[in-house]
Each structure stands twice: as structure tokens, then as C-alpha cells.
Amino acid sequence: MIRPLEYCQNGDQIAQSIDTIDYRILELIALRKAYVDKATHFESVPPEADARDQVEKMLKLRYNWAAQLTLDKETVHTVFQTIINHFKNKELELLHEQ
Structure with a gap:
């Protein structure tokens, strides 16, 4: 609770x-x-394709949300960059196993 x-x-x-x-x-x-x-x-393109623009756009939205919640941008960046990198790496591992 x-x-x-x-x-x-x-x-x-x-x-x-x-x-x-x-x-x-x-x-x-x-x-x-x-x-x-x-x-x-x-997905129509492999995950290795450059998706930096998509990630930056996503992070920018999260920064806006963070500001509304009075959270600092650095914390939000660290959390989401870690999540994004982790899932991207897991996806690449699965593709390489197949």
C-alpha cells in the first residue's frame, strides 16, 4: 500500500x-x-537502422512530462536511455540467436 x-x-x-x-x-x-x-x-527496418531521431523525439516528450512533474531532465534522461538501450540490446540478441 x-x-x-x-x-x-x-x-x-x-x-x-x-x-x-x-x-x-x-x-x-x-x-x-x-x-x-x-x-x-x-518494424519494417532492422533495429540496427539508425533510429536516433525517433529516440530524440521520444526523449523530448519525456523531458516535457518530467518538467510538468518537477523532475530533473538528467534523471529522466538516464532512466529512459537505460531502458531504451537495454531493450534494444535484448532485441539484437534475439535476432542474432535466430
Whole structure:
């Protein structure tokens, strides 16, 4: 359970809320992975093709969202660049195995 911050009365309650948030983040990453996997069925070009423009466009949108949520751009960049690189590398591994 995520206890609202104003109702957290000790460190254990905060830690339990953080654990719940982290689990939900992992659920969302797993869901994102499923969508990335599905998207590969619709790609007309191999993943090795230069997709920098697409990634930059995607990151720019995430930066805008981050600003709305008062998150710093560097954190958002690190998180999404890591996610993008990880799934791209996994996709390349699968293609090379086939």
C-alpha cells in the first residue's frame, strides 16, 4: 500500500510505500517490455537502422512530462536511455540467436 506522505508516521511506513512504488514501477517496465516486443513484429527496418531521431523525439516528450512533474531532465534522461538501450540490446540478441 502507498500511504500518503502526510500520514506516514515512521520510517517503516515510508519504506513500505517505497517498496510498493518500486514494485509498480517494475510492473510498468514489464508491460512496456511486452509492448516493445509486440512492436518488433511491425518494424519494417532492422533495429540496427539508425533510429536516433525517433529516440530524440521520444526523449523530448519525456523531458516535457518530467518538467510538468518537477523532475530533473538528467534523471529522466538516464532512466529512459537505460531502458531504451537495454531493450534494444535484448532485441539484437534475439535476432542474432535466430
